[in-house]
Amino acid sequence: MTTARWLLGGLGIALLGYGSWRIFEFSAATQPEQLGIWLAAALVLHDGILSWLVVGIGWLLARFVPGRARGYLQGGLITAGLVSLVAAPLIYRRGRSQPGQALLERDYLVNLLIIAACIAAVTATAYLVRVRRETRVVKARPPADQTSTG
């Protein structure tokens, strides 16, 4: 470890300690017990549920979708999934605002579907372009090279 790394790590520990100390110092406002539950719940939700859901979807895709198409499908699903994560609370809370706030007044479910359709269209186009290009390459090459689709 170089000096710079030790310094950076030391600074990190100091700031981490500072933040934690303040959380406990202002416990009336920060409610450390409830905050602790939120912090633990975040780990459980992410590491215990969301991550395994992704592993499961990946496994299903690998099992049922052929290689070249799968890459594009995975890509589209990653993009759409990440956007959905941000959109989900908006969809859930839509319409629950008082008049005048100009808050959460859009139809976020429809809008998410529009975004998903755009992602699907771009992904499908990219896939078709690649299929066409590779078909051309294969046609132009001698038969020995046809197995490689990398």
Added chain:
Amino acid sequence: MGRSAKAKTAPRLGMLLARKPPFWPAFSARLRSEAVTARVGSVLGVAFGLCFATGLLSHYQYAPWAWLPIPAAPVWGYRLSQGIHVITGLVSIPLLITKLWSVFPKLFQWPPARSVVHALERLSVAVLVSASLVEVGIGLLNILTWYPWRFSFIDVHHWLAWVVLGSLLLHIAVKLPVIRRGLADTALDQPPASDTASDTPTAPDAQPAGGISRRGVLIASGAGAGIVALTTAGQSLTPLRSVALLGVREPQRGPLGVPINRTAAQADVRQLATAATYRLQISGRTPFDLTLAELEAMSGVHRSLPIACVEGWSAGARWIGIELMELVTRAGGTADSRVVLTSLEADGPFRRSAISGPQLRAALLATHLNGQRLTLDHGYPLRLIAPNRAGVFNTKWLSGIAVGR
């Protein structure tokens, strides 16, 4: 525990740790690689850095030091910094999820800890992960004004940010060689479509030939982050309004073109604000008070000032009012006075706000917004508006002005 008992357990524990239990998950870590982690992590680090810096700027609005008052220029300063804060925070969500996905197998490394230091290091990573998830999560819920918790958002969001930053710096210090190695690894076409030889068939995410490459993951998650930025930024960046499919606020749809967070009914000021006995009381060396008619007769200064909220939305607006300095001077104060404005509200965390320095010199007590008399919900009869100032501190329903030294 006695010595002999300790000596007996230690080797047993060692034996237990030497072999991975059969049920322990295994991953083929070819897609989830240092090359992906280092790249996504670097971008996420920059986003967190920007978000932290702009967050501190916003927090400074709550309690500025007397010797360093908040500047009044540029007038759109807070609009920009808080817009950046919310956009980088939102973009951090897809980036963080991708980053965590790329290192998920590390959660199941065997043995779980090689030493006490290694155990502490892993603990600090757990702190970083959970604090980051909660920080961006409650930030997202806050811009929806959804508070399904008892703690104070402002306090938790602020202090947890220090925890995130601290554990992040520690993490970077520990992982610096790995980050360098990952960034130098340019094998982004991995895993090659035709290669299955090194995949463990029992691994839960082992994939047969084909599938997405590392580059593909980077493009897909980058696209996710980009779409989030593009479709949410319209509340701060006017040109992006037309594509704000996931826009939380539509500032232009608020009454008189400005959204309202706290109504006169919520603040319980409807009666007081419309009472015939309304007076603005100015205290200082030479105290005085003004009736509604006197205030309206004095009003006539035009200003174009954006109003920018801590939730990231902002709107440009035209105001007509009285220069605050005019009343401050009459009360015996100067441009260097510290002035406290009080609302008709009986309670509420933002019923009072202090202003000094450049913001005081540029502040307006507004009677009109976008060409019309202020509505009750916008702060009738009189509200504060100052440049580069967080929305909540532009106190509405003014009842008193205390001119200090």
